[in-house]
Structures are given as structure tokens and as C-alpha cells.
Amino acid sequence: xxxxxxxxxxxxxxxxxxxxxxxxxxxxxxxxxxxxxxxxxxxxxxxxxxxxxxxxxxxxxxxxxxxxxxxxxxxxxxxxxxxxxxxxxxxxxxxxxxxxxxxxxxxxxxxxxxxxxxxxxxxxxxxxxxxxxxxxxxxxxxxxxxxxxxxxxxxxxxxxxxxxxxxxxxxxxxxxxxxxxxxxxxxxxxxxxxxxxxx
Amino acid sequence: xxxxxxxxxxxxxxxxxxxxxxxxxxxxxxxxxxxxxxxxxxxxxxxxxxxxxxxxxxxxxxxxxxxxxxxxxxxxxxxxxxxxxxxxxxxxxxxxxxxxxxxxxxxxxxxxxxxxxxxxxxxxxxxxxxxxxxxxxxxxxxxxxxxxxxxxxxxxxxxxxxxxxxxxxxxxxxxxxxxxxxxxxxxxxxxxxxxxxxx
Amino acid sequence: xxxxxxxxxxxxxxxxxxxxxxxxxxxxxxxxxxxxxxxxxxxxxxxxxxxxxxxxxxxxxxxxxxxxxxxxxxxxxxxxxxxxxxxxxxxxxxxxxxxxxxxxxxxxxxxxxxxxxxxxxxxxxxxxxxxxxxxxxxxxxxxxxxxxxxxxxxxxxxxxxxxxxxxxxxxxxxxxxxxxxxxxxxxxxxxxxxxxxxx
Numbered sequence: 096x097x098x099x100x101x102x103x104x105x106x107x108x109x110x111x112x113x114x115x116x117x118x119x120x121x122x123x124x125x126x127x128x129x130x131x132x133x134x135x136x137x138x139x140x141x142x143x144x145x146x147x148x149x150x151x152x153x154x155x156x157x158x159x160x161x162x163x164x165x166x167x168x169x170x171x172x173x174x175x176x177x178x179x180x181x182x183x184x185x186x187x188x189x190x191x192x193x194x195x196x197x198x199x200x201x202x203x204x205x206x207x208x209x210x211x212x213x214x215x216x217x218x219x220x221x222x223x224x225x226x227x228x229x230x231x232x233x234x235x236x237x238x239x240x241x242x243x244x245x246x247x248x249x250x251x252x253x254x255x256x257x258x259x260x261x262x263x264x265x266x267x268x269x270x271x272x273x274x275x276x277x278x279x280x281x282x283x284x285x286x287x288x289x290x291x292x293x294x
Numbered sequence: 295x296x297x298x299x300x301x302x303x304x305x306x307x308x309x310x311x312x313x314x315x316x317x318x319x320x321x322x323x324x325x326x327x328x329x330x331x332x333x334x335x336x337x338x339x340x341x342x343x344x345x346x347x348x349x350x351x352x353x354x355x356x357x358x359x360x361x362x363x364x365x366x367x368x369x370x371x372x373x374x375x376x377x378x379x380x381x382x383x384x385x386x387x388x389x390x391x392x393x394x395x396x397x398x399x400x401x402x403x404x405x406x407x408x409x410x411x412x413x414x415x416x417x418x419x420x421x422x423x424x425x426x427x428x429x430x431x432x433x434x435x436x437x438x439x440x441x442x443x444x445x446x447x448x449x450x451x452x453x454x455x456x457x458x459x460x461x462x463x464x465x466x467x468x469x470x471x472x473x474x475x476x477x478x479x480x481x482x483x484x485x486x487x488x489x490x491x492x493x
Numbered sequence: 494x495x496x497x498x499x500x501x502x503x504x505x506x507x508x509x510x511x512x513x514x515x516x517x518x519x520x521x522x523x524x525x526x527x528x529x530x531x532x533x534x535x536x537x538x539x540x541x542x543x544x545x546x547x548x549x550x551x552x553x554x555x556x557x558x559x560x561x562x563x564x565x566x567x568x569x570x571x572x573x574x575x576x577x578x579x580x581x582x583x584x585x586x587x588x589x590x591x592x593x594x595x596x597x598x599x600x601x602x603x604x605x606x607x608x609x610x611x612x613x614x615x616x617x618x619x620x621x622x623x624x625x626x627x628x629x630x631x632x633x634x635x636x637x638x639x640x641x642x643x644x645x646x647x648x649x650x651x652x653x654x655x656x657x658x659x660x661x662x663x664x665x666x667x668x669x670x671x672x673x674x675x676x677x678x679x680x681x682x683x684x685x686x687x688x689x690x691x692x
Contacts, residue, residue: 099498100298103505107302110509111309117316117515121390122493128387129493132402132422135444136485145493179481181445181453183420185404187386187585188526191519203530205583207406207605209420209453213481217454221581221607223530245533246579250452253648254579254607255615282577282611286534293632294520294527294543299497306501310508316515320589321692327586328692331601331621334643335684344692378680380644380652382619384603386585406605408619408652412680416653449651 115195122235123191123228127204130237131186137176143167147229147236154242155222155261156278158270165271172265179213192291198230199238201290206242217250218259223287246281258282314394321434322390322427326403329436330385336375342366346428346435353441354421354460355477357469364470371464378412391490397429398437400489405441416449417458422486445480457481513593520633521589521626525602528635529584535574541565545627545634552640553620553659554676556668563669570663577611590689596628597636599688604640615648616657621685644679656680 126145133142143166146152152166153159160169176182190203204224211217222244229238247259258281278285325344332341342365345351351365352358359368375381384406392399403423410416421443428437446458457480477484524543531540541564544550550564551557558567574580588601602622609615620642627636645657656679676683 096295096494096498099495100295100302103302103498103501106505106509107305107309110505110512111305113512113516114309114312114316117512117519118312120519121316121319125389125391125493128389128402129490131387132389132404132488136483138485176485177483180483181480183444185387185406188529188583190523190526190530192523203526205530207583209418211452211454213454213456215454217452219607245581250454253609253615255609255611255613255648257611281579284534284575284578286536286574289530291527294523295494296497299494299501302501306504306508310504313508313511313515317511320515320518324588324590324692327588327601328689330586331588331603331687335682337684375684376682379682380679382643384586384605408617410651410653412653412655414653416651449653 112195116193119193119195119200119230119235120191123193123200123202124189126228126235126237127189127202127226128186130240131184131206134170134184135176135182137173137180137182139167139170139173142170145237146240147231147238150237151239153240153275155244155263155280156274156276157262157264158274159272161271168268169265172268174212181209181211181217183207183209190291190294200228200235202226202228203287203290208247211250218247219250219254220247221245225287225290227290241275243276243278243285243287244280245285248281254281311394315392318392318394318399318429318434319390322392322399322401323388325427325434325436326388326401326425327385329439330383330405333369333383334375334381336372336379336381338366338369338372341369344436345439346430346437349436350438352439352474354443354462354479355473355475356461356463357473358471360470367467368464371467373411380408380410380416382406382408384408389490389493399427399434401425401427402486402489407446410449417446418449418453419446420444424486424489426489440474442475442477442484442486443479444484447480453480510593514591517591517593517598517628517633518589521591521598521600522587524626524633524635525587525600525622525624526584528638529582529604532568532582533574533580535571535578535580537565537568537571540568543635544638545629545636548635549637551638551673553642553661553678554672554674555660555662556672557670559669566666567663570666572610579607579609579615581605581607588689588692598626598633600624600626601685601688606645609648616645617648617652618645619643623685623688625688639673641674641676641683641685642678643683646679652679
């Protein structure tokens with residue numbers, strides 16, 4: 096009978112590992128969604144806290160910012176939220192691959208962006224994220240956020256009359272490392288590298 | 295050996311509780327998504343059935359409607375679906391926190407809205423939901439749906455030329471309670487309260 | 494004591510079945526999201542590989558294409574991705590019902606489409622999918638993808654000035670079966686059939 100108990104115990108341990116992945120899926124979805132809500136409204140400190148201590152951020156070919164405090168500094172160079180501001184970064188369409196035992200994960204997401212300032216510019220944009228995540232002190236955090244811009248266009252023009260050139264740097268804040276990939280957004284074709292061969 | 299069996303039983307019970315949360319996550323995502331599909335097409339009775347018996351609805355600062363039948367009445371005051379109508383309420387970006395044992399949950403979502411009538415108005419809109427849910431007769435239902443409008447704008451103008459004022463009431467249907475929060479949508483800044491401090 | 498072990502074993506088997514459904518949910522979400530990313534960028538072979546061997550595709554009333562190779566042929570008749578192309582098919586809002594034991598599932602999704610070519614047309618579109626899935630060789634694949642177009646409109650006009658007529662056929666590639674439902678997109682009303690009565 097002790098064999099049977101040992102077998103049960105092993106089966107239970109295996110099942111527990113599978114349950115963990117499902118839990119991690121929920122938490123990773125919450126995490127990325129939370130990031131979007133904070134970015135929308137310029138809640139930069141809260142957004143920065145979602146990154147791992149050594150987490151990195153790389154957006155739009157502006158180079159890589161390394162470590163949570165550098166991510167925070169980057170975010171605080173983005174436009175503040177306030178009267179007449181729309182800075183929506185909707186987060187959708189996850190493809191997540193999780194290694195629960197290792198405490199690491201990779202995720203492809205996309206953001207649909209609506210950006211604008213009253214009486215000034217109004218733009219649509221859309222980007223693919225290829226992110227990685229790490230479990231740190233028991234919580235999932237963003238290990239690397241990499242946003243590859245597919246396009247920005249002027250609301251008044253639409254994407255069929257041309258894209259807006261990427262802004263390649265943040266005033267007064269040089270990156271810690273150069274961009275990991277070189278590309279131009281629309282009208283140039285760009286396909287964000289996939290972290291997976293198969294789903 | 296009975297100690298070992300007791301230990302296994304306890305471990306299994308604990309795991310079962312964790313599995314339940316994962317199941318609830320799926321059901322809550324299905325529930326909110328289903329709400330969106332019904333609203334798109336004016337399937338008001340089906341939408342109302344997704345609310346708990348004591349469920350509430352509060353949208354755009356028009357006050358709180360209390361109980362499924364009042365929610366149904368509210369929904370039936372919205373425009374009917376038909377020829378020349380677009381009333382899309384896309385549901386995305388959940389941040390869900392679930393207490394499976396208590397049978398309660400809270401969820402932040404967003405809706406991207408495309409609204410219009412042929413030959414009349416066409417509008418973009420976007421709102422944050424801060425909803426709560428309850429398990430009732432074994433099924434998850436909406437305990438409170440609270441939509442905080444971030445903006446509406448005319449399709450022909452875009453968000454950079456101004457927002458559309460919120461319609462503060464439904465003709466002929468006074469709410470049961472005043473609005474729980476006071477705000478103006480874009481161009482005023484608005485941040486829907488968060489149900490969570492951390493994710 | 495062997496009764497207690499038998500009871501534990503039964504309980505564990507039951508729980509395992511529930512965990513399987515949660516796993517399947519993740520895999521199905523990954524699958525449909527992956528489809529969208531491939532379609533965006535004209536990665537047709539990868540998109541075709543997501544279909545079951547006998548998988549079918551039916552979009553916009555152009556009839557049903559039966560079997561993975563016919564799906565591949567259909568996809569390869571769509572516009573290639575390249576300079577000046579936007580062909581975004583964002584995938585969101587799943588309502589999923591899964592029969593893990595049978596290895597089958599049904600899902601309602603929606604796609605928000607941004608389509609255009611530099612210096613030519615630019616369009617918004619939105620469709621509902623009512624898809625089915627099957628587990629094949631241990632992996633979930635698309636058994637049937639059925640996209641019902643709610644609307645297309647010209648970016649320059651908006652949906653309040655009229656929709657774009659559906660293109661009812663693919664040049665040089667007749668379907669294997671006629672359309673399963675007959676409808677017109679906006680401004681006509683269209684409600685994609687629901688695979689569920691209740692959520």
C-alpha cells in the first residue's frame with residue numbers, strides 16, 4: 096500500500112506543477128494588463144514597480160534601459176497625463192509560454208495606441224511586444240519589455256497616406272545599451288521576431 | 295499510514311481550491327466577453343441575464359441602477375440594433391482578482407467603442423470598467439458593472455479636437471442611487487479608481 | 494484503508510480533468526492569438542499550420558475551404574505583406590467552451606481590422622469569429638474558422654457614411670462548399686450565430 100501512496104504523491108506533485116502554470120498565466124495576464132492601465136494615465140511609479148529589479152525596457156528603437164530605476168527614469172520622460180491628454184495603450188492578444196519551475200516566461204502581446212493632445216496632434220499607433228517575465232520574490236515581474244512599433248499615423252491622414260517617423264531618442268536620457276534590433280516602422284515592413292516556433 | 299493519507303487529502307483539497315480559481319478566471323472572462331457581444335447587437339435580455347439578481351449598473355455618471363430588472367430596463371432604453379447601426383463595445387484587458395471561496399471577484403476591463411448610425415453620428419469611445427462579480431446558483435454573474443468613460447469623440451474630428459460631453463441621464467428612467475463617483479470625461483483627466491494596490 | 498486510497502485516486506482523476514480544461518484554455522488562447530499575428534504579416538504557411546488536417550475556413554461569405562491545404566491556398570490568395578502594407582487582424586474577446594475529454598472546443602472571438610496600402614485604400618473593419626477547435630496529435634488546432642464580417646468602412650468616411658460591400662469571392666479560387674450562412678455586412682444588421690445559449 097505504501098507504493099500506492101507513493102504513486103499518488105507523485106501524481107499529485109505533477110498535477111500541482113500543472114496548476115502552477117495555469118496560475119502563472121492569470122498572473123502574467125494581470126501584470127501586462129496592469130502595465131497598460133498605468134501607462135494610459137501616466138502612473139509611472141506604479142508602472143515601474145511592475146518591472147523586475149534588473150528589468151529592461153526597449154521601445155521604438157530608442158535603445159535599452161537596464162534596471163528598474165532606469166525604466167522609471169525613462170517612463171518619467173514620457174508625457175504627463177492631464178487635461179486634454181489621451182495616451183491609451185490597450186493591451187491585447189497574448190501568446191504566453193511559461194516555465195513555471197524556472198520562474199520565467201515569454202509573451203507576445205500587442206498594443207493599440209490612441210495618442211493625442213487637445214488642439215495638437217492626434218495619432219493612431221500599433222505595436223507588437225515581445226516580452227519576458229521573471230518570478231521575483233514570489234511575484235511575476237517584467238524582465239524585459241520590448242515594443243516594436245508597427246505603425247503610427249496621423250488621425251487626420253490615416254495609415255493609407257503614410258506613417259509617422261519613429262522618434263529615435265528620449266531628450267536628455269541616453270540608453271544603457273543600443274537597440275537589440277534595427278528596423279523602420281510603416282511604411283517599411285516590420286515583423287517583430289517571434290519567441291516561438293510553434294504554438 | 296493514515297497520517298500520510300490525511301496529508302495527501304489535505305494537499306489535494308488545497309490544490310482543488312487553486313484549480314477552482316483558475317476555472318473561475320475562465321468563466322469570468324467568458325462572462326464579460328459575452329456581455330460585450332450582447333451589447334453590440336442590442337440583445338438586452340441576454341445581457342441582463344448576466345447580472346446577479348441584486349446586480350447593479352452604473353455608466354457614464356448616469357447614476358446606479360439596482361437589481362437585474364432595473365438593469366434590464368436601463369439596457370432597453372439604449373438604442374435598438376438594426377439597419378445602419380454600429381454599437382460595438384469591445385471588451386479587453388482584464389485585471390482579475392478572485393476570491394473563489396467567498397464566491398466574489400473584482401475585475402478591471404476596458405471597452406473600446408465604435409458607435410454610429412448611418413447618415414448621422416459616428417463616434418469613437420473608450421471606457422474603463424471596474425466591476426465586481428458574484429457566484430450565484432453556481433454561476434458567476436455581474437454584481438456591479440461600473441463603466442467610467444475616458445472619452446467619446448466624433449469620428450470626423452478625432453480626439454485631438456475635443457471630446458463629446460457625457461449624456462448624464464437616460465430619458466424617462468431615473469436611477470435608483472446617485473453616481474458613486476463624480477467626473478468629467480476627456481478633455482478632463484479621469485482615472486477610474488483601481489480595485490487593487492498591487493498585481 | 495484501500496477504500497480511502499481509491500477515493501483519493503478518484504478525486505485526483507477528477508481534478509486532473511479540471512486542470513486539463515484550464516490548460517486547454519491557455520493553449521486555445523495562444524492558438525487564436527498566434528493566428529492573428531501570422532495573418533497581420535502574411536505569414537501564410539505558419540497560419541495554415543494552425544489548422545487541423547481537415548480544418549475549414551470561411552470568411553465574409555466567400556464559401557467554405559475544406560482541409561489544411563485548401564486553407565493554405567486561400568490564405569496565399571490574400572494580399573502579400575510588404576512595403577506600405579497594413580493588414581492588422583487584432584484578436585480579442587474570447588468566449589470559449591471546451592470539452593477536454595472529447596478534445597473539442599468552440600470559441601467566439603472578434604477581430605478588429607486595420608487594412609490599407611500606402612497611397613491607396615485605408616479601411617477599418619470588424620468581424621465576429623465563431624470557431625471550433627480540435628486536439629490533433631496532442632495539440633489544439635483550428636477545426637473551423639468562420640469569420641462573419643460586421644462591417645468594413647473607408648477610413649476617410651467612417652462607419653456613419655456607409656460600409657464597404659463584401660467581396661464575395663477570391664479570384665481564381667472557388668470554394669469547396671457554399672457559405673454556411675447568408676448575410677450582408679453593415680449597413681445591414683448581422684448577428685453571428687452564437688455557439689452558446691448561456692455562459
